[in-house]
Amino acid sequence: MDLTNPMNCFFNPRSIALIGASRYETKLGGTILKNLLKFRGEVYPVNPKYSEIMGLKAYPSAADVPGAVDFAIIMRPAVEVPEILKGLEGKTSCAIVMSSGFAEVGEVKLQNEVKRISDASGIRILGPNCMGLYNPYQSLDIFFISKERLKRPGKGNVAIVSQSGAILSCLLGAVRTARTGVSRVVGYGNAMDIDEAELYEYLAGDKDTEVVVSYIESVGDGRRFIDKAKELSEKKPLIILKSGKGESGQAAAFSHTGRLAGRYEVFHSVLRRFGIREALDFDGLMDATKALSFQQTGRGGRVCIITNGGGSGVLAADECMRQGLEVSALPLNARERLSKVFPHFYGINNPVDLTAQVRDEDYATVLEELKDDYDGFLVIALPNVLGITEGLAERLKAAILSVKKPLVCHITDANITGKLTRLIERARIPVYPSPERAVRGLKALLGQEEKT
Amino acid sequence: MDLTNPMNCFFNPRSIALIGASRYETKLGGTILKNLLKFRGEVYPVNPKYSEIMGLKAYPSAADVPGAVDFAIIMRPAVEVPEILKGLEGKTSCAIVMSSGFAEVGEVKLQNEVKRISDASGIRILGPNCMGLYNPYQSLDIFFISKERLKRPGKGNVAIVSQSGAILSCLLGAVRTARTGVSRVVGYGNAMDIDEAELYEYLAGDKDTEVVVSYIESVGDGRRFIDKAKELSEKKPLIILKSGKGESGQAAAFSHTGRLAGRYEVFHSVLRRFGIREALDFDGLMDATKALSFQQTGRGGRVCIITNGGGSGVLAADECMRQGLEVSALPLNARERLSKVFPHFYGINNPVDLTAQVRDEDYATVLEELKDDYDGFLVIALPNVLGITEGLAERLKAAILSVKKPLVCHITDANITGKLTRLIERARIPVYPSPERAVRGLKALLGQEEKT
Numbered sequence: 088m089d090l091t092n093p094m095n096c097f098f099n100p101r102s103i104a105l106i107g108a109s110r111y112e113t114k115l116g117g118t119i120l121k122n123l124l125k126f127r128g129e130v131y132p133v134n135p136k137y138s139e140i141m142g143l144k145a146y147p148s149a150a151d152v153p154g155a156v157d158f159a160i161i162m163r164p165a166v167e168v169p170e171i172l173k174g175l176e177g178k179t180s181c182a183i184v185m186s187s188g189f190a191e192v193g194e195v196k197l198q199n200e201v202k203r204i205s206d207a208s209g210i211r212i213l214g215p216n217c218m219g220l221y222n223p224y225q226s227l228d229i230f231f232i233s234k235e236r237l238k239r240p241g242k243g244n245v246a247i248v249s250q251s252g253a254i255l256s257c258l259l260g261a262v263r264t265a266r267t268g269v270s271r272v273v274g275y276g277n278a279m280d281i282d283e284a285e286l287y288e289y290l291a292g293d294k295d296t297e298v299v300v301s302y303i304e305s306v307g308d309g310r311r312f313i314d315k316a317k318e319l320s321e322k323k324p325l326i327i328l329k330s331g332k333g334e335s336g337q338a339a340a341f342s343h344t345g346r347l348a349g350r351y352e353v354f355h356s357v358l359r360r361f362g363i364r365e366a367l368d369f370d371g372l373m374d375a376t377k378a379l380s381f382q383q384t385g386r387g388g389r390v391c392i393i394t395n396g397g398g399s400g401v402l403a404a405d406e407c408m409r410q411g412l413e414v415s416a417l418p419l420n421a422r423e424r425l426s427k428v429f430p431h432f433y434g435i436n437n438p439v440d441l442t443a444q445v446r447d448e449d450y451a452t453v454l455e456e457l458k459d460d461y462d463g464f465l466v467i468a469l470p471n472v473l474g475i476t477e478g479l480a481e482r483l484k485a486a487i488l489s490v491k492k493p494l495v496c497h498i499t500d501a502n503i504t505g506k507l508t509r510l511i512e513r514a515r516i517p518v519y520p521s522p523e524r525a526v527r528g529l530k531a532l533l534g535q536e537e538k539t
Numbered sequence: 540m541d542l543t544n545p546m547n548c549f550f551n552p553r554s555i556a557l558i559g560a561s562r563y564e565t566k567l568g569g570t571i572l573k574n575l576l577k578f579r580g581e582v583y584p585v586n587p588k589y590s591e592i593m594g595l596k597a598y599p600s601a602a603d604v605p606g607a608v609d610f611a612i613i614m615r616p617a618v619e620v621p622e623i624l625k626g627l628e629g630k631t632s633c634a635i636v637m638s639s640g641f642a643e644v645g646e647v648k649l650q651n652e653v654k655r656i657s658d659a660s661g662i663r664i665l666g667p668n669c670m671g672l673y674n675p676y677q678s679l680d681i682f683f684i685s686k687e688r689l690k691r692p693g694k695g696n697v698a699i700v701s702q703s704g705a706i707l708s709c710l711l712g713a714v715r716t717a718r719t720g721v722s723r724v725v726g727y728g729n730a731m732d733i734d735e736a737e738l739y740e741y742l743a744g745d746k747d748t749e750v751v752v753s754y755i756e757s758v759g760d761g762r763r764f765i766d767k768a769k770e771l772s773e774k775k776p777l778i779i780l781k782s783g784k785g786e787s788g789q790a791a792a793f794s795h796t797g798r799l800a801g802r803y804e805v806f807h808s809v810l811r812r813f814g815i816r817e818a819l820d821f822d823g824l825m826d827a828t829k830a831l832s833f834q835q836t837g838r839g840g841r842v843c844i845i846t847n848g849g850g851s852g853v854l855a856a857d858e859c860m861r862q863g864l865e866v867s868a869l870p871l872n873a874r875e876r877l878s879k880v881f882p883h884f885y886g887i888n889n890p891v892d893l894t895a896q897v898r899d900e901d902y903a904t905v906l907e908e909l910k911d912d913y914d915g916f917l918v919i920a921l922p923n924v925l926g927i928t929e930g931l932a933e934r935l936k937a938a939i940l941s942v943k944k945p946l947v948c949h950i951t952d953a954n955i956t957g958k959l960t961r962l963i964e965r966a967r968i969p970v971y972p973s974p975e976r977a978v979r980g981l982k983a984l985l986g987q988e989e990k991t
Contacts, residue, residue, distance in 0.1 A: 113925065187884065187894075188884065191849075192883075192884055232923045232924070236922070236923045236924070236925070237923040249850070250850070251848070251849055251850025251851075251853075252848070252850075252895070253846075253847075253848020253849055253850045253851050253921050254848070254850035254851060254854070256848075256921060256923045256951070257848075257850075257851065257921065257951045257973075260951050260952055261951075261952075264952055302850065304850065304853060328854075330850065330853040330854050330857055331853055331857070332857040332860065332861075368854065368857075368858065368973065368975040369854055369973040369974060369975055370822075370973050370975065370976065394705075395705070396703070396704070396705020396706070396708075396709075397643075397703055397705055398701070398702070398703025398704075398705045398706035398754065398756065398782065399703075399705050399706060399709065401703075401756060401782040401783055402706070402780075402782050402820065402821055405782055405783065405784040405820075406820065408784065409784075431644075432639065432640065432644050434644075442639075443704070469705050469708060469709065470688070471684045471688045471689040471708045472684070472688070473565065473688070499708070499709045499712050499713075500712055500713075500716055521709075521820065521821040521822050522821060523820040523821055523822065524822065
């Protein structure tokens with residue numbers, strides 16, 4: 088591991104010093120230390136009041152720690168941060184400043200001082216005012232929230248890059264709900280030094296990461312941001328949720344991170360021009376993330392909807408139209424063949440309506456017949472009828488191996504659907520609770536052009 | 540009860556005949572009969588093969604049933620329906636034709652024949668091709684889906700009027716998930732005779748109903764529909780989800796119910812002109828329904844956001860802008876007073892940012908201070924921090940009694956939030972899983988004008 092790259096220092100360190108370690112789990116410095124206990128490298132708690140904390144030898148200052156440390160975590164009041172940083176010169180080349188009390192509350196001078204020390208000493212800084220980071224592949228957990236308060240997702244292929252700690256915690260919860268996992272997670276706060284662009288560059292080359300989710304309130308160097316976002320999204324899907332879209336949102340974003348949000352319209356049109364995916368809101372972000380985490384992207388916009396509920400098929404077709412996807416008519420020969428094998432009351436159109444008389448295998452029949460005619464498939468299985476069973480999961484699992492194209496599912500939240508949904512998602516087919524959200528998931532897999 | 544009004548026959552009958560009753564629960568006629576067993580009035584199963592079904596005396600034909608019946612349920616193949624209807628003349632004045640196989644599959648002639656018999660005999664008809672109805676206030680359950688497959692919501696104030704049975708079953712599930720209940724539920728299918736307009740008229744006067752949710756694919760008599768929708772929405776909130784918005788959706792709607800969907804743009808602008816609420820998709824429909832079921836509507840569009848997570852506040856402010864709600868600055872005097880009672884690092888703006896150091900009582904402090912300055916409130920409580928406890932529910936319950944204005948909540952799905960959410964919703968404050976959905980709920984309470 089090349090530890091001259093600060094990103095490797097942060098995500099794959101051998102040793103960490105925690106300045107502001109506490110013996111009390113109710114204190115932030117105690118929560119972080121507890122979360123660090125699972126880490127397999129060296130952890131050095133720094134606190135002049137103790138010689139030992141949570142079973143680890145403690146040191147009065149970072150200078151007293153034997154040898155170099157790959158990075159230092161600073162969890163002390165903002166005013167102390169400049170002196171602490173100076174004391175770290177020569178000891179480490181990377182630091183996370185988790186403390187708040189900088190530009191986001193108007194303390195611009197203090198933040199500038201920290202920046203000057205960082206530049207002069209060469210110590211790269213994540214933060215300040217940040218949530219920390221998490222790499223489940225290294226059992227590395229640097230959050231100031233306990234696992235009881237915020238369950239961590241397991242290993243997976245989704246990287247989360249969030250300027251806001253609050254949104255980061257919401258995203259972690261949502262990733263767990265979506266039954267997927269994370270590769271790298273970072274809350275970069277005020278982005279005084281390390282920003283989204285540098286994180287994108289790292290994630291573009293990270294082999295554990297297949298999808299990148301990025302929550303942004305403000306961008307520092309616009310050109311560099313666009314360059315790195317573009318480079319990243321050429322290698323793997325990057326989905327950005329930009330907040331601060333209106334005047335009131337922009338004011339809120341400023342008081343939250345101390346960076347200007349900029350004109351949203353400009354941001355939006357630039358992303359669009361470079362083909363970078365953008366989510367419109369939190370749910371849209373998670374719907375796209377789930378799809379991209381589960382499946383490979385495809386090409387084209389011709390969608391086939393297969394449903395056992397007429398109304399749900401119509402709502403899905405409406406959303407396809409809004410998303411610029413085409414619910415095109417069935418080819419004549421396929422129509423004829425399906426009419427021969429299905430009861431006369433099935434609707435052999437697009438959406439294909441298998442009605443309340445549906446049987447699990449009907450979905451497989453349609454998928455096999457139409458797999459070459461469409462670019463993506465939406466399976467709607469309303470489980471209130473007798474013909475839908477847990478066996479549907481096996482049918483879809485087999486079908487997707489043959490179809491080899493994006494395939495998503497809508498299944499309603501009903502008492503009998505928990506297990507069915509789990510089984511289908513185990514086959515890497517994302518399941519959504521409404522027809523429209525399923526279409527949005529499919530859209531994320533089929534490309535980012537919008538109908539204007 | 541005035542049983543000359545066919546709506547009372549359907550929703551408050553004393554006696555029901557089920558033509559096509561089966562002794563097998565796996566058959567539709569058996570499922571319906573089983574669901575009818577809880578009904579406190581008379582139930583007459585009609586099936587020439589048996590003298591008794593599920594403990595009830597069975598009759599060879601409807602004519603053999605002693606005395607009149609308030610309505611008849613017909614669950615026999617479509618081709619038999621005309622003869623069955625003729626046999627009901629003089630016996631009943633109302634019938635539900637649940638069977639499919641009419642205009643929705645091209646059998647327009649058969650449907651027209653049924654219509655002629657209905658007109659000639661005066662028998663009013665719900666359906667055909669319909670899901671039936673449900674009135675929990677009378678333990679009246681006429682669905683062909685078992686309770687195991689589709690749990691019913693309990694008594695509540697939401698009426699559901701759905702053309703599609705599939706969407707009806709999804710709505711029933713969603714109402715349960717939203718922790719509210721229903722007053723009257725009806726799936727009216729092909730709307731050959733009784734249509735949404737007549738149902739709206741009935742629900743406008745129904746005292747158990749405070750909110751009406753209507754899923755529509757197509758409208759027969761446009762002028763009558765608008766008149767009745769307008770009359771209803773002047774008395775209580777009516778939220779319409781219209782599907783078949785694009786060409787592909789319209790084609791799907793036609794093959795599903797045999798009625799033309801019409802140009803959506805016309806429909807949309809008419810609803811808007813008359814101030815009738817419209818949901819854009821299924822989730823939007825349920826977000827609005829939950830809010831309107833829990834709270835009284837308010838006036839104005841000035842919103843105050845109170846959050847303990849900066850990023851979530853910004854996303855909410857963005858959605859307010861999209862919804863035409865105003866996140867206006869705090870009045871100066873209120874700002875000063877709050878600055879005195881709160882720590883200096885709290886953000887005393889709008890959104891009010893209580894940061895990760897929040898305590899439950901801070902929300903109450905802000906609500907009390909600002910109750911006269913805003914028209915609606917959004918409380919965002921990210922429960923990953925120590926200061927958020929189950930005690931928040933009591934605080935909000937007390938606050939809303941004093942605030943007396945629309946108040947909604949966003950709480951993330953986290954492991955510790957289940958009970959907190961339940962407690963808050965018991966105080967009739969709707970809780971949403973994302974900031975944007977919470978804003979959409981608030982918007983439903985504050986009025987239907989959109990920013991253009």
